[in-house]
Amino acid sequence: MSQPKQVRLAINLLATGRHNASWKTLPDPETLSTDIDVFIEIAKTAERGLIDGIFLADNHGGLNEEAYKRPFRALDPSVLLAALATHTRHIGLVSTIPALYGNPATVARQIASLDHVSKGRAAWNIITSQNDHTLRIFGLDEALPQEAKYDRAEEFVSIVTQLWDSLPAAAVVADKERTVYIDRDKLRPIDFQGEHFRAAGTLGVTAGYGGRRPVLLQAGASQLSKQFGTKWADALFTSHWTKPQAQQFYGDVKQLAAEKWHRDPAKLLVVPGVYPVLGSTEAEAIQRKADLDDQLDLEHIKGSLAVTLDVDASILDLSQPLPYDKIPLDNPENKTEIIRRAKLVEDARARNLTAKQVLLQHITGGHRIIVGTPEQVADDLLDWIDTDACDGFNFNIDRYTDGLEHLVDWLVPELQQRGRFRKEYESTTFRGNLGIDDVDSH
Known part of the structure; x- marks a missing residue:
């Protein structure tokens, strides 16, 4: 009899938690964005719960609107994760770096170095977002059209991965008799001449710890994004609020991986974001969320909802359904x-949500919210896993660190009791723990 499918779990690392008001309930919030001790505590707690990886999103050095209302993402992901690597032994460390700006050789060295420092636990989350604050901080005037964006990203990732292969571990011979440290004949120097990027030579660091490439992750929902992600990524971060949406995406990317790129679809993991709020009883979980929601600045996040819907905030009545007839759903330049x-509109219609409910379930969490006991949350997660909606979840913790402790001390044991989550790490590498250690380079 086959073993039940094991659940993959990661956490989204934010100093205070994903809830917009979480920082209001924590001590010394003015230092939380840069307090290394807080991040170390989070990482160690997550590893105690045998979580697969820590996912660190990034604003690329520029302040966005969120930063004016809550603690922001301040520290460079690779620097922070390198520090966390020295306090952990098993958990994966996922650094978000764009594949549109900067230099591919710098990124290749950065991620390969993190992989060595962490002894095989580094991952690159490849992103192609073009937010206004990102464009401004990089001195760019306008966003690229969709097709041009992915053409540029294709070249960027091609150079990074070729550079990772350019200095094989076998080339470092350290031959004392011949006084040869690196054997030139075993190198694979690159000579890439693209429309957007050029690179020639050999990277000055081996591809990754143990000669394996670092893990690649990617997020996106458009057809171009799915083609790009299924070619390059080992795991896809997604955002789905309904199971049919998730099942459609899951089927699409697994089929693309197999038919277009001739990959084993079982080795491409699909990991949607989810926002759990746990309590020892359902009433306790509901109250936990309500207590945080009560501290929200609803007018501010109404503005965020208006931006998401591309409507004027003045037409949003929080007590009424969304103004569906005013919401534009076509813009070929920003798919x-x-x-x-x-997706947001589809979910709001299906559940007849008011604008306030949309705020509290979509804008404040960004991902599907599940409120309940460990048993209820486990039931929900496993239903998605067992109906081909995903392979695991990237958790958005409502508030650190007690929300993470609930995950580690309540939900993880429930999944373990059902035989669906590890009781010890299988490996000291991220690839090994994800079950993709035997994947061929793609």
């Missing part, structure tokens, strides 16, 4: 944004 908007 990812339109897909997110369409």
